[in-house]
Amino acid sequence: MTRTPTHAAGPVAERIAAIDWDAVRTTLDAYGAASLGPILMPEECAGIAALYADPDRFRSKVVMERVGFGQGEYQYFDRPLPDLVEALRQSVYPHLVPTANAWAEALGRPERFPDTLDAFLDTCHAAGQTRPTPLVLTYREGDYNRLxxxxxxxxxxxxxxxxxxxxxxxxxxxxAFVMTEQKPRAQSRAEVLTPVQGEAIVFGVNHRPGWGKNGAYRLVMRHGVSRLTSGARTTLGIIFHDAT
Ligand SMILES: O=C(O)CCC(=O)C(=O)O
Ligand SMILES: [Fe+2]
Incomplete structure (x- = not known):
């Protein structure tokens, strides 16, 4: 069940630059979710997962059952973010800006996103969204993450x-990673992704444009994780906006 990481070699920024971003953007426009392929080596995955046991690295912990989010738990990293997490967040962001801006424009939204993550985070921080959002999630047998x-x-x-x-x-x-997408006055469509170790998936946070005869309409996206039938599963989530 192991596939050799194709992108994973050299510093993270180089791996990210080597991705076929045109293909990723086309897939995002078509389906709202796209794989970047395996971008982390197994030892890098293990290194990030091992941080979970060190409470000093994290600013807060959520036990999902307690807040009605599902079953499992997660922790948000504190600043400074681990180097690898920071590098991933910085280097992926600019490649997603064209899609983010095209979606905002199609949906008639006024916001446009700057070219660098630092410039975008400045606007978050000025609006009082100052807390970092990258997180590590852990699930055990029977656990799941509600949409x-x-x-x-x-x-x-x-x-x-x-x-x-x-x-x-x-x-x-x-x-499995599950994303649903609701079309106005229609039922929802699901995308189910089963990545390999180190594989990254990019997906829409809440809205994206769908295209019909009369132009763009708004699709509403949600994501979650189906129930684990055995073992333990750990993921790294990278959200680009900071939190209040
Ligand atoms: O564990 C997953 O695959 C999804 C985690 C999640 O909800 C997120 O990264 O925002
Ligand atoms: Fe999430």
Missing amino acids: HQDLYGEIHFPLQMVILLSRPGVDFEGG
Whole structure:
């Protein structure tokens, strides 16, 4: 069940630059979710997952059952973010800006996103969204994540990323990434993704344009994780906006 990471070699920024972004953007426009392929090496995945045990690295912890979000738990990293997490957030963001701006324009939204993550985070911070949002999620047998949207204030970047740190079929079974998309006056469509270890998925946070005879309409997206049937599954979530 192991596939050799194709993008994973060299510093993270180089791996990110080597991705076929035109293909990713085309897939995002068509389906609202796209794989970036495996971008982290197994030892990098294990390194991030191991941080979970160190409470000093995190600003807060959520036990999902207690707040009605599902079953499992997660922690938000505190600043400074781990180097690898910071590098991923910085280097992926600019490649998603064209899609973010095209979606905002098609949906008649006024916001336009700047070219660099730092410039975007300045606007978050000025609006009082100052707390970092990258997080590590852990699920065990029977755990799941209810469909949701990761909005943490007025300002949000319309795409986010998740990277699977565990080995499907070895460390866990079940636990698929699920995204639903609701079309106005219609029922929902689901995308189900089962990444390999180190593989990144980019997907819409809340809205994206669909195209009909009369122009664009708004699709509403939600994401979650199906029930783990065995083992343990850990992911790294990278949300680009900061939180209030
Ligand atoms: O564990 C996953 O695959 C999804 C986690 C999630 O909800 C997120 O990264 O925002
Ligand atoms: Fe989420």
